[in-house]
Amino acid sequence: MHAPDAQNEHGPVKSRPLSWHLLSYGLGLVVPALLFVSFLVIQFYGSERTRLEERLRSEAHSLAVAIDRDTISVITTLEALAVTPSLRGGDLATFYRHAQEVRQAQNYHLSVRDRNGDAILATRIPLGNRLEGTPEQVQETDRKARESGKPEVSDVFQGVVTQRENIQLVVPVTIDGRREFVLGASMEPDYFRDVLTRTPLPEGWLAAIVDRRGVFVARLRNHADFVGKPASRQFIDNARQGAGLYEGATSEGVLSLVAYDTSRTTGWRVAVSAPKAIIDEALRQSLAVVVMLGLMLGVLALILAHLTRQRIVAAVEQLRRGAHSLAEREVPTLLSTPVREVDEISRALVGAGLELRSRERQRDLAEAALKDLNAELERRVEAAVTDRNKAEAQLRQFQKMEAIGRLTGGIAHDFNNLLTVVLGNLGLLRNRLATLDDPRLMRNIDNAVDGAQRAAQLTSRLLAFSRQSALLPSVVSANTLIEGMTDLLTRTLGEGITIEAELAGDLWRIEVDPNLLENAVLNLAVNARDAMPGGGRLCLRTENLSLGEEQAAAFDPNLKAGDYVRVSVSDTGEGITPDVKARVFEPFFTTKPVGVGTGLGLAQVYGFVKQSGGHVTLDSTVGSGTTVCMYFPRDDRLEQPIRTEVRRERVVHEASGALILVVEDDAMVRQFSTTALEEAGYRVAVATDGLSALQLLREHGPKVALLFTDIVLPGPLNGRALADEAAQFNPTVKVLFTTGYTRDEVLVQRRLDRSAAVLGKPFDAEQLVERIGEMLGD
Structure with a gap:
C-alpha cells in the first residue's frame, strides 16, 4: 500500500535531500586544512629526526676515527722504538733514557716485557728493577702480539703499580727473527677522554668509549665514576654489530637516542647519545600549533553544526514521533519536512x-515455536562446544609432549656422542698417566669419569622421556612386582608414612620392563613422600580395566581401545595446583628447591609408560592429595621370569694386529676410536661417510677384519647399507655398529636386524677394545 504525497496547509512543501543540509556543515569543516598542516608537521619532524640520527652516526664515526688516529700515532712511536739499535742490541740503559724522553713528551709510560710477562724495563721504576705480576689481560695481549707479529690493544685493566685503570698498546720486538719481547705503552683512560673533549658536541649530548668486554674506557660526563665499570646490558646487546643506532636508556637512566661505531684499531665501541627529551622538543612545539588551530577550527565547526542541527532536529523529531506510533502498533501520520529523506522514511x-x-498474528505463532527451537539449539551448541574444547585441550597437550620428547631425544643423542669423546679420552689419559704414580692426578681423572658417567645416566633419563630407552620387556604380574617392593618402599619412605596395597585378584598380565616399572613406582612413591612432610598414607592399587574407543580417545588420541591394567599410586599430601599440574610431566620441571631433584622423575615415568604402549594420568586437589595412574595393555601370555643382568668380569684381549675400518662422521669420536684401537695394537683405516668407506673397501676389502661404523651417516649410504656393501668385497668381515640412539629406537626405524652387534654410545676405550676382541676371537 502506498502513502499519499505530503502536503501542509500552504500546499506542497519543497524538500531537499539530507546531503544538501549536511553540505553546509561540510563547507565550513577545516579537516582537509588540518590534515595538511598535520602532514607538514609530521614531515618536518621526520626530516629533523633523520637529520639528528645522521648527526649522531657521524659524530660516533668521527670519534672512532679520532681514536684510531691517536692509537696509530702511539703504535707508530712504539714500532719506531722497537727497532732502535739500543733495544735490539741489549743496551737497556740507552733505551731507558730514550723511553723516559718519550714518556715526558707523550705523557704515557713504556715497558719492555719478556715471555713470562715480567717487565725487564719500565719507565715507572728505576732501571735495573723488574716489575712482576703483570695482569692476565696484559699477558694475553702480549701473547697475541708475539704470535701475530702485529700491534695489539688491551681492554681496560687495573695497573700493578698505580692500582688504577690502564690500557696497554703493545708491539712485538723482533730480535734475530725471534719475538722474545714486547714493547708496551701504558695509557690511562684520561688519555682517551681527551679525544672525546676535542670533539665539540651539542649541549646535553654525551659521548663514551666502551672496550670489547663492554667496560667503560672513557666518558665525556662523570668520567671518573664510570671508568672500569660495565656499560648497560642494553648497549652491549645492541652494539654487537659494528655500527648502528637504537633508542634506550643510558647508564644514568636517561632515555636517549644512541648511535655507535667501532674503532678499527682497538675494536672498541664509541657511543654518542642525545636525550630523547631534546629530540621530542621540536615535535611538541609543532603539536602545540596544531592543537591551537584545531581548537579554533573546532569552535567554528560547532557553530556551523548547531545551525545545521536546528534544521535537521525538527524533522527528525517528527520522524521519531511517527516511529513511536509504529512501536505502539498504530499507523503513523504521513510527514512533510524540509528533509526529503525524512519524508521518504515517513512514507515507508x-x-x-x-x-x-x-x-502480528503470524509473529506470535512464530515466536512460540522459536522459543522451543532456541532452547534445544542452545543445549546442543553448549554440548558441542564443551566436547570440542576438551578435544582441543587434549590435542594441544599431546602435541606439546610429543614435541618436547623429540627435542630431549635429539639432545640426548648429541650428548651421547660428546660423552663418548669425554669418557674415551679420559680412559686413554688414565692409561697413559698410570705410570706416573700420582694418586691425586688419578683421583681427578676418576672424578671426571664419574661426572661423565652421571651425565650418561642423565641422557638415559632424557631418552626415557622421549620414549627411546632400551627396554627389556617381559610378561609379568604387576601384583608380584609391587609385593616384592614392600620392604624397599618401607625403608625409603620412613616410619611416618603408612603404606597400603589394594591389589586386584586375578590381575591380568602385562608386558613391560619390570625394572623400569619398579623404578616408576619408586619415583612416584618418593614424590608422594616429599608431598607429605608431616607423614600420611600411601596407597598402591591395581585393577583390571576395559576401555572403549571413546574412553581411550579421551585419554590419548593414539591410545587404542581394549583391556588394560591400571597401576595407581595415591597419597594424602599437599596436592598440586592446576598451573603446576599442567607441566609436571615436562623434563627438568620441578617445584623443589635448587639442588634437590633433577625434575626428570615424572618425565621418566611418562616416557616409560608411553613407550610401553600405555598412558599415564595425574589427578590432584590442593590439600587432599594426588593420584597418578599408569595404564598398561593386557598381555595374555604366561608370566615370564624377570631377567637380571649377569655382571661379567672384563677380559683383556690381546690385539692380533688386524685391520679395522672405522667409519664415523663425528670428528672427535672418530679420533678417539682410532687412538684407542691403535694403542690396543690394531691397524686402523678411517672414513667419514659411507662413500669414502666404500672406496677403502675396494682397495683393502680382503684385508679388513672388522667394520666399525656408526648407523647414521651423511650421504646416500647409512651404516646398514655400508655393511651390506662390505659383504660383497669380504664375505667374512665382521661388523660392529655404534649409535647415540638406543637399540630399540634403531630397530623401530628398521635400520638393523635384531641380531646385529651394536655398541651403544657413550663407550670407553676398554669397552670398544673388549667388544672388538670378542668378535675377532683375539
Missing part, C-alpha cells in the same frame, strides 16, 4: 504500519 513507516497489523 506508514506502509510498514499497515503491513504490521496483518503480520
Whole structure:
C-alpha cells in the first residue's frame, strides 16, 4: 500500500535531500586544512629526526676515527722504538733514557716485557728493577702480539703499580727473527677522554668509549665514576654489530637516542647519545600549533553544526514521533519536512504500519515455536562446544609432549656422542698417566669419569622421556612386582608414612620392563613422600580395566581401545595446583628447591609408560592429595621370569694386529676410536661417510677384519647399507655398529636386524677394545 504525497496547509512543501543540509556543515569543516598542516608537521619532524640520527652516526664515526688516529700515532712511536739499535742490541740503559724522553713528551709510560710477562724495563721504576705480576689481560695481549707479529690493544685493566685503570698498546720486538719481547705503552683512560673533549658536541649530548668486554674506557660526563665499570646490558646487546643506532636508556637512566661505531684499531665501541627529551622538543612545539588551530577550527565547526542541527532536529523529531506510533502498533501520520529523506522514511513507516497489523498474528505463532527451537539449539551448541574444547585441550597437550620428547631425544643423542669423546679420552689419559704414580692426578681423572658417567645416566633419563630407552620387556604380574617392593618402599619412605596395597585378584598380565616399572613406582612413591612432610598414607592399587574407543580417545588420541591394567599410586599430601599440574610431566620441571631433584622423575615415568604402549594420568586437589595412574595393555601370555643382568668380569684381549675400518662422521669420536684401537695394537683405516668407506673397501676389502661404523651417516649410504656393501668385497668381515640412539629406537626405524652387534654410545676405550676382541676371537 502506498502513502499519499505530503502536503501542509500552504500546499506542497519543497524538500531537499539530507546531503544538501549536511553540505553546509561540510563547507565550513577545516579537516582537509588540518590534515595538511598535520602532514607538514609530521614531515618536518621526520626530516629533523633523520637529520639528528645522521648527526649522531657521524659524530660516533668521527670519534672512532679520532681514536684510531691517536692509537696509530702511539703504535707508530712504539714500532719506531722497537727497532732502535739500543733495544735490539741489549743496551737497556740507552733505551731507558730514550723511553723516559718519550714518556715526558707523550705523557704515557713504556715497558719492555719478556715471555713470562715480567717487565725487564719500565719507565715507572728505576732501571735495573723488574716489575712482576703483570695482569692476565696484559699477558694475553702480549701473547697475541708475539704470535701475530702485529700491534695489539688491551681492554681496560687495573695497573700493578698505580692500582688504577690502564690500557696497554703493545708491539712485538723482533730480535734475530725471534719475538722474545714486547714493547708496551701504558695509557690511562684520561688519555682517551681527551679525544672525546676535542670533539665539540651539542649541549646535553654525551659521548663514551666502551672496550670489547663492554667496560667503560672513557666518558665525556662523570668520567671518573664510570671508568672500569660495565656499560648497560642494553648497549652491549645492541652494539654487537659494528655500527648502528637504537633508542634506550643510558647508564644514568636517561632515555636517549644512541648511535655507535667501532674503532678499527682497538675494536672498541664509541657511543654518542642525545636525550630523547631534546629530540621530542621540536615535535611538541609543532603539536602545540596544531592543537591551537584545531581548537579554533573546532569552535567554528560547532557553530556551523548547531545551525545545521536546528534544521535537521525538527524533522527528525517528527520522524521519531511517527516511529513511536509504529512501536505502539498504530499507523503513523504521513510527514512533510524540509528533509526529503525524512519524508521518504515517513512514507515507508506508514506502509510498514499497515503491513504490521496483518503480520502480528503470524509473529506470535512464530515466536512460540522459536522459543522451543532456541532452547534445544542452545543445549546442543553448549554440548558441542564443551566436547570440542576438551578435544582441543587434549590435542594441544599431546602435541606439546610429543614435541618436547623429540627435542630431549635429539639432545640426548648429541650428548651421547660428546660423552663418548669425554669418557674415551679420559680412559686413554688414565692409561697413559698410570705410570706416573700420582694418586691425586688419578683421583681427578676418576672424578671426571664419574661426572661423565652421571651425565650418561642423565641422557638415559632424557631418552626415557622421549620414549627411546632400551627396554627389556617381559610378561609379568604387576601384583608380584609391587609385593616384592614392600620392604624397599618401607625403608625409603620412613616410619611416618603408612603404606597400603589394594591389589586386584586375578590381575591380568602385562608386558613391560619390570625394572623400569619398579623404578616408576619408586619415583612416584618418593614424590608422594616429599608431598607429605608431616607423614600420611600411601596407597598402591591395581585393577583390571576395559576401555572403549571413546574412553581411550579421551585419554590419548593414539591410545587404542581394549583391556588394560591400571597401576595407581595415591597419597594424602599437599596436592598440586592446576598451573603446576599442567607441566609436571615436562623434563627438568620441578617445584623443589635448587639442588634437590633433577625434575626428570615424572618425565621418566611418562616416557616409560608411553613407550610401553600405555598412558599415564595425574589427578590432584590442593590439600587432599594426588593420584597418578599408569595404564598398561593386557598381555595374555604366561608370566615370564624377570631377567637380571649377569655382571661379567672384563677380559683383556690381546690385539692380533688386524685391520679395522672405522667409519664415523663425528670428528672427535672418530679420533678417539682410532687412538684407542691403535694403542690396543690394531691397524686402523678411517672414513667419514659411507662413500669414502666404500672406496677403502675396494682397495683393502680382503684385508679388513672388522667394520666399525656408526648407523647414521651423511650421504646416500647409512651404516646398514655400508655393511651390506662390505659383504660383497669380504664375505667374512665382521661388523660392529655404534649409535647415540638406543637399540630399540634403531630397530623401530628398521635400520638393523635384531641380531646385529651394536655398541651403544657413550663407550670407553676398554669397552670398544673388549667388544672388538670378542668378535675377532683375539
